[in-house]
Amino acid sequence: MKNLVLNMKRIALIVVVLAAYGSSGAQVILPSKQSTSLRENVFGLGFFGGASGGIGLSFRHHLPSPLSYQITGGIIKIDGKLRSDIGAEIHYDLARGSGTRFFVAGGFGYYYSGTDGKNEMKSATRGGFGLGGEWVMSGGLHFLAEGMFTFFSDGNILPLPQIGFYYYFY
Numbered sequence: 001m002k003n004l005v006l007n008m009k010r011i012a013l014i015v016v017v018l019a020a021y022g023s024s025g026a027q028v029i030l031p032s033k034q035s036t037s038l039r040e041n042v043f044g045l046g047f048f049g050g051a052s053g054g055i056g057l058s059f060r061h062h063l064p065s066p067l068s069y070q071i072t073g074g075i076i077k078i079d080g081k082l083r084s085d086i087g088a089e090i091h092y093d094l095a096r097g098s099g100t101r102f103f104v105a106g107g108f109g110y111y112y113s114g115t116d117g118k119n120e121m122k123s124a125t126r127g128g129f130g131l132g133g134e135w136v137m138s139g140g141l142h143f144l145a146e147g148m149f150t151f152f153s154d155g156n157i158l159p160l161p162q163i164g165f166y167y168y169f170y
Helices: 002-024
Strands: 042-050 054-062 067-078 081-096 100-115 125-138 141-152 157-169
Touching: 042 141, 054 081, 054 157, 100 141, 125 157
Parallel strands: none
Antiparallel strands: 042 054, 042 157, 054 067, 067 081, 081 100, 100 125, 125 141, 141 157
16 A cells, blocks of 8 residues: 555656646647537546546546546556556536636546456555546646545545646647
8 A cells, every 4th residue: 555655646746747847848729719618528638646536648528518527547567567557537517617627526446456467456446536626727738636535445445635637629
């Protein structure tokens, strides 16, 4: 469990550094249609990291309603050990402005770490429920933060943060 928390902290730090570095020297030109309403589909790609929602590349879809969903997954092999995960979340907007969003979130994730097809993780499946917010950083780049009560399959329940960075295609 200590290694998982340490790895999550490292991944979050890498994502923050990459996002800050990537947005500091580049200018993003958005399509002319920059404002959206709840009656339009909006798609986003980015990075997400959390114990219940997955760690890695993420796809987000805002439906033409207050509902949205995201699918996140990652895979890496270090020292002969394969580590992978897949996660999904559903969000329901409580309040939505032109550059911010406040929502209720529920998610589920499956994590794998092992060799020879044997998962060595004590609690590979997790579920979560909590609140989150999303803010525009620059143009189509958005930052997302969540506070989730994460339910581990070994019986532990922990309040854990989750973060993400997305670029939306309007």
